[in-house]
Amino acid sequence: xxxxxxxxxxxxxxxxxxxxxxxxxxxxxxxxxxxxxxxxxxxxxxxxxxxxxxxxxxxxxxxxxxxxxxxxxxxxxxxxxxxxxxxxxxxxxxxxxxxxxxxxxxxxxxxxxxxxxxxxxxxxxxxxxxxxxxxxxxxxxxxxxxxxxxxxxxxxxxxxxxxxxxxxxxxxxxxxxxxxxxxxxxxxxxxxxxxxxxxxxxxxxxxxxxxxxxxxxxxxxxxxxxxxxxxxxxxxxxxxxxxxxxxxxxxxxxxxxxxxxxxxxxxxxxxxxxxxxxxxxxxxxxxxxxxxxxxxxxxxxxxxxxxxxxxxxxxxxxxxxxxxx
Numbered sequence: 001x002x003x004x005x006x007x008x009x010x011x012x013x014x015x016x017x018x019x020x021x022x023x024x025x026x027x028x029x030x031x032x033x034x035x036x037x038x039x040x041x042x043x044x045x046x047x048x049x050x051x052x053x054x055x056x057x058x059x060x061x062x063x064x065x066x067x068x069x070x071x072x073x074x075x076x077x078x079x080x081x082x083x084x085x086x087x088x089x090x091x092x093x094x095x096x097x098x099x100x101x102x103x104x105x106x107x108x109x110x111x112x113x114x115x116x117x118x119x120x121x122x123x124x125x126x127x128x129x130x131x132x133x134x135x136x137x138x139x140x141x142x143x144x145x146x147x148x149x150x151x152x153x154x155x156x157x158x159x160x161x162x163x164x165x166x167x168x169x170x171x172x173x174x175x176x177x178x179x180x181x182x183x184x185x186x187x188x189x190x191x192x193x194x195x196x197x198x199x200x201x202x203x204x205x206x207x208x209x210x211x212x213x214x215x216x217x218x219x220x221x222x223x224x225x226x227x228x229x230x231x232x233x234x235x236x237x238x239x240x241x242x243x244x245x246x247x248x249x250x251x252x253x254x255x256x257x258x259x260x261x262x263x264x265x266x267x268x269x270x271x272x273x274x275x276x277x278x279x280x281x282x283x284x285x286x287x288x289x290x291x292x293x294x295x296x297x298x299x300x301x302x303x304x305x306x307x308x309x310x311x312x313x314x315x316x317x318x319x320x321x322x323x324x325x
Contacts, residue, residue, distance in 0.1 A: 007322070168213050247285070251271060
């Protein structure tokens with residue numbers, strides 16, 4: 001991995017980062033934190049308040065970010081009219097169609113939930129589905145591109161959600177997963193009902209999830225935990241085992257898989273102090289540690305896991321780090 005570039009966002013702490021799939025060309029990225037949301041159009045060198053048009057009297061704590069899966073396509077085909085990004089805040093989800101210049105906010109069911117994760121359907125342009133994970137209020141679902149939201153928690157016995165992941169073939173299998181305080185739950189009907197998987201409760205909480213792009217064929221899903229390492233299921237979550245090559249301690253705050261995920265995929269796992277990269281499904285790892293990586297809380301890999309791709313890391317002291325794989 002190459003030298004790490006550091007940028008100060010003006011936030012006291014960063015809870016989520018996101019970047020355009022064409023980040024290396026357009027430099028567009030976002031950083032969310034207790035002090036609001038910042039946006040950069042020069043790769044993180046400078047930042048501005050993304051909520052400036054609201055005229056807020058107090059900062060709006062922002063805790064989760066997600067981009068439309070067709071974000072890059074939107075610019076190419078829709079003359080920049082539908083560059084959709086969602087931001088989760090306390091009690092609401094905001095949506096922007098213009099790179100974060102202007103926003104609309106949708107209130108969530110009362111009492112106001114604390115949004116911890118957002119996931120957009122891989123077929124968002126067709127189905128308009130967006131999911132929000134919350135702390136203590138489970139999963140919320142929007143069927144109209146973020147205008148309206150309702151709780152979808154039947155069978156979800158643990159309502160403390162840390163991570164959301166949708167099957168790449170969601171349009172056909174309706175499958176999604178949540179990482180929660182006690183393990184991993186699965187829904188095979190678009191979130192209408194949930195079942196607990198066999199993830200060992202003593203190894204939870206699960207902070208991050210990543211699903212194989214070839215999930216329909218191989219059923220592979222990875223789960224990153226707070227203190228029990230990295231886990232894999234090769235049967236859609238029916239059974240789980242530890243990834244044998246994983247030897248790094250600490251919370252796994254983010255997971256990314258190579259876009260073309262074979263039986264032994266390339267995996268990027270981000271802990272609070274290290275970047276861990278495997279090209280053989282987790283059998284062996286390249287681990288980068290440095291003083292700059294201390295306190296990493298979140299990550300974004302806009303171009304996926306491939307040689308030379310840039311990764312953005314948010315930290316607990318308000319920095320955004322940009323490095324190349």
